[in-house]
Amino acid sequence: MFEENKTIARRLMDEAWSEGKLDVISEIVASDCHLHDPVFPSLTPGAESLKRHIQMCRTSFPDLRFRIDDVIAERNEVVIHWIAGGTHKAQFLGMQPTNRKANVSGTSIYRLHNGKIVEMWSDWNVLTLMQQLGLTVTPKVAEAQRSEAHRS
Numbered sequence: 001m002f003e004e005n006k007t008i009a010r011r012l013m014d015e016a017w018s019e020g021k022l023d024v025i026s027e028i029v030a031s032d033c034h035l036h037d038p039v040f041p042s043l044t045p046g047a048e049s050l051k052r053h054i055q056m057c058r059t060s061f062p063d064l065r066f067r068i069d070d071v072i073a074e075r076n077e078v079v080i081h082w083i084a085g086g087t088h089k090a091q092f093l094g095m096q097p098t099n100r101k102a103n104v105s106g107t108s109i110y111r112l113h114n115g116k117i118v119e120m121w122s123d124w125n126v127l128t129l130m131q132q133l134g135l136t137v138t139p140k141v142a143e144a145q146r147s148e149a150h151r152s
Helices: 002-018 024-028 047-060 126-132 140-151
Strands: 029-036 065-074 077-087 101-113 116-124
Touching: 002 024, 002 047, 002 065, 002 077, 002 101, 002 116, 024 029, 024 047, 029 047, 101 126, 116 126
Parallel strands: 029 116
Antiparallel strands: 065 077, 077 101, 101 116
């Protein structure tokens, strides 16, 4: 069971996310799958919602690729630590395209039932992405320290 669950989770990362083969989602994701990602709190449940989400991300980063660094399976869950990379070519989270490349690491947890993903959690740092795209704002504390240093 563990190996089968790992294979299903890997297919989502490799085929759907990296290759853009969204038809695979219907095979391996439950139609009412619950999606949890703090960067996208308005994600609605379901395989169709996941398809739209992946398509949006792949439109923003057309060369998006995921590299799986580690896979752990326990009970009916699979944990994948990954690194995603791509070039920012279209609007993403309200950020206009920068044409810059970025890499972000993250962790996803998949809960499976009867050979399908029924719930998934993803955790990754959007600030890291924004920094690499050159879109971060300098914190006011740092600005104040720099201003004071220039006056001295």
